[in-house]
Each structure stands twice: as C-alpha cells, then as structure tokens.
Amino acid sequence: MADKVRFIIERQDGPNDKPYTQEFDVDYRPGLNVVAALMEIQKNPVTVDGKRVPPVTWECNCLEKVCGACMMVINGRARQACCALVDEIQQPIHLAPARTFPVIRDLLIDRSVMFESLKKIQGWVELDGSWEVKDAPIQNPYTAQTAYEISHCMTCGCCLEACPNVGPQSDFIGPAPTVQAYLFNLHPLGKFDAPKRLNALMEKGGITSCGNSQNCVEVCPKSIKLTTYLAQLNRDVNLQALKNIFNF
Amino acid sequence: MAKDMSKKKIAIVGGGISGLLATIKVCELGGEVDLFSYCPVKRSHSLCAQGGINACMDTKGEHDSIYEHFDDTVYGGDFLADQIAVKGMVEAAPKLIKMFDRMGVPFTRTSEGVLDLRNFGGQKHKRTCFAGSTTGQQILYALDEQVRRWEVKGSVTKYEFWEFVRIIKNKEGVCRGLVAQNMNTMEIRAFKADTVILATGGPGQVFGRCTASTICNGSAVSAVYQQGAEIANPEFIQIHPTAIPGSDKNRLMSEACRGEGGRVWVYKDGKPWYFLEEMYPAYGNLVPRDVASRAIYKVCVHMGLGINKENRVYLDLSHIDSGYLERKLGGILEMYSEFVGQDPRKVPMEIFPSVHYSMGGIWVDRKHNTNIPGLMASGECDYQYHGANRLGANSLLSAAYSGTVSGPEAMNWAKTGNKGSELTDAELEAARREVQNEYDKILTMNGSENAHKLHHEMGDLMYKYVAIERDNNGLDACLVELKKLLQRWDNIGITDHSPVANQEAMFVRQLRNMILYAMTITKGARMRDESRGAHAKIVLENGKQKHDADGELVFMGRDDKNFMRTTIVTYDPKTEEPIISYREFDHSLIKPRARNYAVAKKE
Numbered sequence: 001m002a003d004k005v006r007f008i009i010e011r012q013d014g015p016n017d018k019p020y021t022q023e024f025d026v027d028y029r030p031g032l033n034v035v036a037a038l039m040e041i042q043k044n045p046v047t048v049d050g051k052r053v054p055p056v057t058w059e060c061n062c063l064e065k066v067c068g069a070c071m072m073v074i075n076g077r078a079r080q081a082c083c084a085l086v087d088e089i090q091q092p093i094h095l096a097p098a099r100t101f102p103v104i105r106d107l108l109i110d111r112s113v114m115f116e117s118l119k120k121i122q123g124w125v126e127l128d129g130s131w132e133v134k135d136a137p138i139q140n141p142y143t144a145q146t147a148y149e150i151s152h153c154m155t156c157g158c159c160l161e162a163c164p165n166v167g168p169q170s171d172f173i174g175p176a177p178t179v180q181a182y183l184f185n186l187h188p189l190g191k192f193d194a195p196k197r198l199n200a201l202m203e204k205g206g207i208t209s210c211g212n213s214q215n216c217v218e219v220c221p222k223s224i225k226l227t228t229y230l231a232q233l234n235r236d237v238n239l240q241a242l243k244n245i246f247n248f
Numbered sequence: 249m250a251k252d253m254s255k256k257k258i259a260i261v262g263g264g265i266s267g268l269l270a271t272i273k274v275c276e277l278g279g280e281v282d283l284f285s286y287c288p289v290k291r292s293h294s295l296c297a298q299g300g301i302n303a304c305m306d307t308k309g310e311h312d313s314i315y316e317h318f319d320d321t322v323y324g325g326d327f328l329a330d331q332i333a334v335k336g337m338v339e340a341a342p343k344l345i346k347m348f349d350r351m352g353v354p355f356t357r358t359s360e361g362v363l364d365l366r367n368f369g370g371q372k373h374k375r376t377c378f379a380g381s382t383t384g385q386q387i388l389y390a391l392d393e394q395v396r397r398w399e400v401k402g403s404v405t406k407y408e409f410w411e412f413v414r415i416i417k418n419k420e421g422v423c424r425g426l427v428a429q430n431m432n433t434m435e436i437r438a439f440k441a442d443t444v445i446l447a448t449g450g451p452g453q454v455f456g457r458c459t460a461s462t463i464c465n466g467s468a469v470s471a472v473y474q475q476g477a478e479i480a481n482p483e484f485i486q487i488h489p490t491a492i493p494g495s496d497k498n499r500l501m502s503e504a505c506r507g508e509g510g511r512v513w514v515y516k517d518g519k520p521w522y523f524l525e526e527m528y529p530a531y532g533n534l535v536p537r538d539v540a541s542r543a544i545y546k547v548c549v550h551m552g553l554g555i556n557k558e559n560r561v562y563l564d565l566s567h568i569d570s571g572y573l574e575r576k577l578g579g580i581l582e583m584y585s586e587f588v589g590q591d592p593r594k595v596p597m598e599i600f601p602s603v604h605y606s607m608g609g610i611w612v613d614r615k616h617n618t619n620i621p622g623l624m625a626s627g628e629c630d631y632q633y634h635g636a637n638r639l640g641a642n643s644l645l646s647a648a649y650s651g652t653v654s655g656p657e658a659m660n661w662a663k664t665g666n667k668g669s670e671l672t673d674a675e676l677e678a679a680r681r682e683v684q685n686e687y688d689k690i691l692t693m694n695g696s697e698n699a700h701k702l703h704h705e706m707g708d709l710m711y712k713y714v715a716i717e718r719d720n721n722g723l724d725a726c727l728v729e730l731k732k733l734l735q736r737w738d739n740i741g742i743t744d745h746s747p748v749a750n751q752e753a754m755f756v757r758q759l760r761n762m763i764l765y766a767m768t769i770t771k772g773a774r775m776r777d778e779s780r781g782a783h784a785k786i787v788l789e790n791g792k793q794k795h796d797a798d799g800e801l802v803f804m805g806r807d808d809k810n811f812m813r814t815t816i817v818t819y820d821p822k823t824e825e826p827i828i829s830y831r832e833f834d835h836s837l838i839k840p841r842a843r844n845y846a847v848a849k850k851e
Contacts, residue, residue: 061291
C-alpha cells in the first residue's frame with residue numbers, strides 16, 4: 001500500500017462557474033475514509049503541484065451514514081463519502097459533485113428539490129395535534145418492520161443521481177420521495193389520506209415517470225427495496241385511478 | 249396571502265428534536281416560526297441517538313413506575329439535577345411516546361403489536377422504547393414531517409444553511425432578534441423575533457474527536473454566553489463507554505448493545521475478565537456511563553490490560569442469537585461492519601470511551617427561560633434534567649420534553665412578556681453591520697496558523713486534561729494552554745476568500761467561540777473540588793496525584809455540603825475569562841444518598 005492516496009477532485013468555484021479538476025495527496029492511514037481525507041486537505045490545502053488553493057468545499061454532519069449529507073460521486077458512483085473507505089475503492093480516487101442537483105461549490109450541492117417533493121406527496125400523518133389524544137393504535141409488527149425499513153431513507157439523493165429518468169428531460173420526483181408515500185400509507189392513521197398521496201403520484205412527475213431501470217435499488221445506501229415498493233405503489237396508484245373513475 | 253402582522257414571531261435556532269417540537273408547539277398556538285439550521289433539519293444530530301427513549305410504559309409485567317424512573321434519573325445524575333424539573337419530564341414521558349407513535353415513529357413492536365421495551369444502563373426495569381437501533385433518526389424524521397406540514401400551511405419559514413451568529417437586544421436588554429449568515433451566499437441578515445429559542449445541541453467538537461456530528465460545536469451557546477447568558481454545570485461532560493475510536497470521529501456503539509445482553513471484557517491472566525460484572529455485581533454491564541467509562545479507562549490505562557496493550561476493550565455480542573441481534577440492533581451492527589470490516593455477530597467489537605454529551609449548558613429556569621429576557625434554550629444546549637451524569641435514553645426524552653416546554657413558553661413570553669421596545673431599523677442594521685465587520689475582518693486574516701490544526705490541538709488538550717480523570721494541576725495547565733490558543737487564533741491565516749460557501753471563514757468564527765466555551769468547561773472543573781457523576785477529580789498530595797496503599801489512585805469524594813450546587817459561569821468581557829459562582833437548586837423530593845452501583849439501589 002502506497003503511503004499517499006491520490007484524490008482527483010472536480011471543483012467549481014460557484015453555481016455558474018466552469019468545473020475544473022485538482023489533485024491532492026493525502027497520507028494513508030488504516031481506516032481512512034473520503035471525508036477524513038477531505039478534512040486532511042482542509043488542514044493543508046496544497047495540490048500535488050505544490051499550489052496552495054482554497055480548501056475543498058463539501059457537506060457532512062454525522063460521519064456515520066445516517067444523516068445523508070455527504071453524498072457525492074466517488075469513482076463514478078453516487079454514495080456517502082463518510083463510509084467510503086480508501087482501502088475498499090480504486091485509486092486514484094475521483095470525487096465529483098452529484099450533478100443531478102445544482103452545484104453550489106465544489107462537491108456541495110443543492111438538494112432542496114427533494115424536500116419540496118416530500119411536500120407534494122404529503123409525507124406526514126395528519127395529526128390532530130401534539131397534545132394527548134388517546135393511545136396510539138396497535139400495529140402489526142410485520143407491517144411496522146416494513147415501515148422501519150422505508151423510514152431509513154435519509155434523503156441523500158443517491159437514487160436520484162443514479163436514476164436515468166431524473167433530470168432536465170423529465171419531471172420525475174425520483175425514487176426516494178415517491179417511496180415515502182408508501183411509508184405513510186402503511187401507518188394506521190396515515191392511511192386515512194392514502195388516496196390524496198396516490199392522486200398526487202398520478203400527476204406530472206409522479207410514478208408514471210419511473211422507467212423501472214432498477215438503478216435506484218442498486219445504489220441505496222440503506223438497502224431499501226425501492227423497486228419493490230415502487231411496484232406496489234404503481235399497483236396502488238392504478239387501483240386508485242379505477243376508484244376515481246368508478247367512484248367506489 | 250398577506251402575512252398576518254399580529255401573529256407572534258418565534259425564532260428557533262436548531263432543527264433537532266427539541267427545536268422541531270418547540271416549532272410544532274408554537275404553530276399549534278397560532279405563532280409563526282423562523283427556523284434556523286446549519287443543515288436541512290432532517291440532517292440534525294438528533295438522528296445519531298441510537299438506543300432508545302426512556303418512558304415508564306410498564307408493558308413488560310415488571311411493575312415499573314414513574315417514580316422509579318424519577319429516582320433512577322436523579323440518582324444516576326448524582327443528585328445535581330433540579331428534581332422538580334426532572335419530575336415533570338418523567339411524568340410526561342409516556343404521553344410523548346404515544347404522540348410519537350401516532351406521528352408514525354416506527355417503534356419496534358412485540359408479537360402482540362405493542363411497543364417493545366429494552367434494558368438500559370442505570371435502570372433495573374425495561375423502560376426504553378426503541379426503533380431498532382436508530383431511534384433518534386426515526387423520531388427526528390417524524391417531527392421533520394410534522395414541521396413540513398406546518399411549513400406548507402405557511403406557519404414555518406425555514407432558514408436552512410443559515411448560521412446563527414448572535415442575538416440582538418433592545419435598549420432595555422431584552423432579546424428581540426438575531427443575526428444570521430447564509431452559509432452558501434454568505435449574506436448576513438438581522439431578523440426580528442418576539443422570542444428566540446436556542447436549540448443548538450451540544451459542544452462535542454470542543455473535544456475534537458467525539459461521537460457528535462461535525463456541526464455540534466457549541467458555537468451558538470458560546471456566542472450568547474459572550475452576550476451575557478449564564479452557562480450552568482459545563483464541567484459535566486459525558487464520556488460514553490462504548491465508541492469505535494476513529495481519527496475523524498469516534499462512532500457510537502449504542503448502550504443498547506449492553507441492554508440486549510452485550511458483555512464487556514478483556515483478557516487477564518490469559519482468560520476473559522468480565523470486569524464490569526465483577527466490579528459492579530448488582531448492575532454488571534448495565535452500570536451508568538460515567539461508571540463504565542472510568543472502569544474501562546482504569547483497566548486500559550492504569551492496569552495495562554487493553555487489547556494488545558492498546559486503549560481498547562471488547563464489547564461482546566457474539567454469544568447472542570444473530571436473528572435477534574438483527575432485529576434489535578441491525579443498524580449499528582451494520583455500521584460497525586462497514587467502518588471496521590468485522591462482523592460483530594461473530595467476533596467481539598473493540599471499543600473505548602469517547603466524549604459524547606454535555607449535561608451542562610445554558611442556564612434555564614423550569615420553563616426554559618435563560619437569564620436574558622426573551623432568550624430561551626432547549627435541548628442539549630441547556631443544562632436541565634441530567635445533573636452530573638445523564639442516563640442512557642434520557643437524552644431523546646429531555647430533547648423532546650424540553651421542546652414541549654420551551655415552545656409554549658416562547659408564545660407566552662411573546663404575548664405577555666415585558667419585552668420593551670421594538671428593534672428599530674437602525675438597531676437591526678447596526679447589529680448586522682457589526683457581524684459583517686467581524687466577518688470581513690476574518691477574511692483579511694493572513695497569519696501563519698491553520699484553524700483546523702488549532703482545533704485539533706484544542707481537542708487533544710481537552711482530552712488530556714478535562715476528560716475521564718481530572719486533577720487541579722492538569723486543569724490549571726489546560727487553562728493556560730487555552731489562553732495561548734486564543735492568542736494564536738489571532739494569527740490564523742485564511743486561504744479561502746471566496747464569496748460562495750466559505751466554510752473556512754465560518755469555521756474560524758466558530759473556533760473562537762469554541763475556545764471560549766472550552767474555558768468554561770475547564771474552569772468549572774477546576775473550581776469544583778469534588779467528584780460527582782462524570783466529574784472525577786484525583787486528590788493531589790505534594791503536587792502529585794495521590795495513590796493509596798494498594799497503588800490505586802485516590803479520588804475526591806462527593807461533597808454535598810459545598811458542591812451540591814449548580815455551577816454558574818458568566819463571561820468577563822475584559823479578560824475573556826469565565827467567572828464561576830454557585831447557585832442553589834431544588835433537591836427537596838429525593839434525599840441525597842451515596843451512589844453505589846455495586847449494590848442494588850436503596851430508596
């Protein structure tokens with residue numbers, strides 16, 4: 001193993017600037033991950049050509065793969081940088097921003113579109129209020145387990161970056177926000193508003209825009225069975241369409 | 249739709265569990281919220297809480313009681329928590345769980361479909377509700393969803409990727425707004441508010457490597473401290489016994505591992521030594537965190553029995569059925585495999601204690617008002633509820649509960665408080681200008697120091713002197729070193745002058761706040777000449793650490809007569825140093841008694 005790890009980083013000074021690449025060497029140490037390497041670059045932002053440059057900009061919080069912040073494209077694949085261990089990926093390591101989203105600077109991107117999509121699918125339970133009402137309903141533990149799986153979605157955007165149908169050519173809101181509708185339709189109180197969510201998914205950018213390429217499930221860092229739930233939602237949406245027509 | 253100008257405006261800084269619950273409460277009471285956060289609120293640090301949330305649900309036939317939860321919390325906190333406040337929290341706990349359940353938090357359930365409960369440290373009953381091993385994430389998401397609903401209704405305006413810089417007081421000294429900076433466009437703006445709630449979390453980053461997120465830097469707390477807010481009990485820093493040591497961060501291995509039967513051991517004389525079970529027969533592996541951390545530290549550092557003589561011990565789950573582990577702990581076991589490359593279902597994990605949580609924080613009354621009128625604090629950034637040591641799974645509870653208290657009180661103050669004059673446009677602009685000038689000055693810094701390297705040094709310093717074992721020599725030395733760091737801060741050089749997302753310049757500003765906060769922790773520890781909860785101080789004799797006849801270190805005892813009081817820290821603007829005083833608090837309900845986890849608790 002070499003003492004240095006080479007990073008080739010696609011940088012961009014601002015939202016409207018042209019991208020360029022810079023290369024950095026970081027001292028190898030066991031367990032080194034991409035975020036830790038970027039932190040080292042912060043301490044000494046000098047390129048391999050010996051040029052002192054502004055440190056690389058990126059987003060991270062938890063470094064435990066639960067917050068979803070540090071998603072970027074690493075060696076061509078969208079993933080969380082904190083758990084990208086240098087030992088397990090090919091070197092030199094290429095880092096680039098996930099360009100499905102607007103780039104703010106370097107690896108920092110604007111993912112607000114996903115949070116807007118969660119509004120469209122009405123991703124919440126219509127609670128009367130946060131005061132005490134009554135005991136919550138008993139839930140089937142198996143259904144709850146499915147809900148738990150889907151509820152791991154950290155809105156990181158890997159699946160949108162990997163999906164060929166998310167982009168300027170389509171209005172598709174993407175796998176992650178779509179599948180959240182399924183989550184709330186599973187909940188004993190949330191399901192009261194299932195028709196609203198299914199109707200929202202009939203609209204432009206909804207589930208009909210999914211081309212079933214299956215890329216999403218390949219890249220989901222939380223191993224959520226996205227395609228399974230997209231298929232079930234597709235059935236639910238069709239059924240809802242029939243209900244709408246025949247008014248039952 | 250035109251905004252209703254008569255509506256009360258509450259500024260909430262921080263979108264973790266406490267901030268989001270406060271937001272919901274304000275909205276339900278008809279107020280409007282400006283919600284400020286370093287990140288999309290869904291990415292707040294609350295999501296790192298793993299093991300669960302305590303509430304006396306008593307669904308396991310164990311005859312648990314709210315009183316027992318109350319007593320465990322007070323006893324676990326070594327009698328330094330306000331008992332009236334704690335009582336309010338434990339009584340509300342079961343109601344909060346039912347609310348979370350209605351909101352859609354996917355709690356783990358029993359075969360009958362009710363909420364499952366697990367064991368946690370310092371408690372003899374199953375009392376911890378959990379969603380696998382990602383309870384904080386699940387609770388945060390449910391609240392994020394409810395706040396999004398209020399956002400759609402127009403009651404919440406989110407300012408995500410905005411950094412709180414300081415509060416603005418009117419001429420009567422009442423907090424009436426704040427200055428914040430957009431972290432992407434770098435725009436600095438002043439905001440008016442009827443009440444400001446800080447819910448900015450803990451200061452873990454003051455120690456460099458810790459279990460906290462990179463955003464948990466305590467900078468906001470330090471900023472208001474420098475503007476006159478009192479800090480309480482900052483010396484009580486929880487060291488979590490079981491974390492995966494890492495160079496970028498120490499990753500938490502939940503106490504739920506021990507709750508579900510995990511055992512801690514090292515080799516001694518060639519055989520596994522389950523030292524917690526031997527030292528503390530009554531609680532075994534489920535002793536509270538301060539006790540477990542000190543034991544692990546002793547075994548590794550003083551006895552030299554760490555794995556391969558390094559600072560590591562085993563946390564062993566390999567004897568437990570792997571299907572059971574998957575259901576109860578799946579998320580974190582996956583994390584361990586991912587970051588360490590070994591399967592904890594098959595081989596014991598290697599762990600060591602790490603800085604984890606701050607019991608101390610901004611002083612608040614029981615309604616979460618600070619000493620500055622119009623400014624409130626809520627969640628880990630306040631000092632309430634945990635005394636000298638927090639019980640596992642009480643943090644999600646205090647975060648949630650404090651939000652349900654601070655939100656309504658913020659509205660109460662907005663409606664009926666003695667707020668004095670409105671901020672004029674000139675006052676708002678003056679406050680904005682001041683922050684702008686400070687920021688512009690940072691951009692011109694061209695010294696030889698790197699802010700990230702200084703941060704690293706500060707972390708090493710704090711771990712060396714103010715962590716598991718403390719003594720007055722070390723604490724004095726640490727204060728001297730911190731003052732030097734503060735001077736060296738002036739000599740920082742900036743490499744980034746960009747007008748877009750300038751993370752370096754913002755970090756430089758945060759770092760100064762962090763150094764000043766580190767001084768409150770260190771000074772608080774220096775002045776408290778006793779051992780209590782997470783604060784363990786070694787006796788000095790002739791200027792050296794004292795050992796007894798068996799060669800064991802001698803620690804100071806708990807001194808209720810002099811120190812069963814809240815540490816209050818105020819900032820001296822002239823010297824920039826912390827000034828320490830002490831304040832009485834209410835401990836009238838449960839009479840203080842010795843804390844000893846080797847034997848079953850006596851009430």
